[in-house]
Amino acid sequence: MDRLKTRLDNVFTFIAQDGSKRLATKSLIPLRDEKTITFEGEEYRIWDPYRSKLAAIILKGSSIGIKKDSSVLYLGAANGTTVSFVSDIVSEGTVFAVEFSTRAMQDLIRVSTPRMNLVPILADARHPVSYKNMVTEVDIIYQDVAQREQAEIAMRNAGLFLKQDGLLVLMIKSRSIDSVKKTSEIVDKEIKQLESSFDIRELIDLEPFHLDHTAVILQKVFYI
Ligand SMILES: C[S@@+](CC[C@H](N)C(=O)[O-])C[C@H]1O[C@@H](n2cnc3c(N)ncnc32)[C@H](O)[C@@H]1O
Numbered sequence: 001m002d003r004l005k006t007r008l009d010n011v012f013t014f015i016a017q018d019g020s021k022r023l024a025t026k027s028l029i030p031l032r033d034e035k036t037i038t039f040e041g042e043e044y045r046i047w048d049p050y051r052s053k054l055a056a057i058i059l060k061g062s063s064i065g066i067k068k069d070s071s072v073l074y075l076g077a078a079n080g081t082t083v084s085f086v087s088d089i090v091s092e093g094t095v096f097a098v099e100f101s102t103r104a105m106q107d108l109i110r111v112s113t114p115r116m117n118l119v120p121i122l123a124d125a126r127h128p129v130s131y132k133n134m135v136t137e138v139d140i141i142y143q144d145v146a147q148r149e150q151a152e153i154a155m156r157n158a159g160l161f162l163k164q165d166g167l168l169v170l171m172i173k174s175r176s177i178d179s180v181k182k183t184s185e186i187v188d189k190e191i192k193q194l195e196s197s198f199d200i201r202e203l204i205d206l207e208p209f210h211l212d213h214t215a216v217i218l219q220k221v222f223y224i
Pocket of ligand 1: 052053075076077078080081082083098099100101104123124125144145146147
């Protein structure tokens with residue numbers, strides 16, 4: 001089987017038996033109970049784009065600039081599924097993972113415990129001042145909170161934590177914001193609120209992996 005290095009550190013693509021292109025990461029910790037694939041005697045974790053929107057945007061060819069030494073603020077970490085892959089990618093960096101559900105946090109703590117670069121934070125992303133003392137300045141904010149006030153949450157967090165020229169990756173689920181309006185109208189409205197501080201780099205429709213979802217990648221160019 002051929003392994004293809006992607007433009008991203010610690011991420012690989014391969015062609016599955018059904019002919020589809022798949023992603024895998026080099027695990028930061030020993031693997032247990034995971035779907036894996038072996039290349040040249042080394043095990044890799046298979047990363048499912050139907051379960052992770054970040055995997056979907058990478059498979060769709062996004063140029064998201066995440067590197068092995070990046071620091072990432074991840075808003076809406078849930079039970080840590082995608083966060084664990086981000087932790088694999090930033091093997092020499094740090095992931096600050098914010099989640100406000102206490103139920104999800106129990107799983108997130110289990111995922112974080114063996115991973116020295118993953119910091120779980122039980123907090124509400126709408127109030128970033130509450131975790132100001134736990135988070136450093138970051139290269140990337142990844143926001144997947146399925147909330148109405150996407151742009152406001154992004155601005156508040158980017159103002160406190162995102163480096164100048166840093167990237168904001170926003171996952172917009174149109175039905176969580178408005179069930180009647182068209183996806184494009186909803187995405188435009190959110191972007192309009194961010195235009196004063198960010199340049200828009202990419203808009204990615206996540207179909208067929210995730211319906212009604214758009215990923216927006218923006219770069220912070222002005223002080224907030
Ligand atoms: C769509 S899920 C995230 C899935 C996750 N990013 C993944 O790929 O594995 C949204 C998560 O955001 C969390 N969330 C929603 N609003 C939040 C807020 N204001 N602060 C922190 N977490 C929030 C929810 O509890 C939920 O776990």
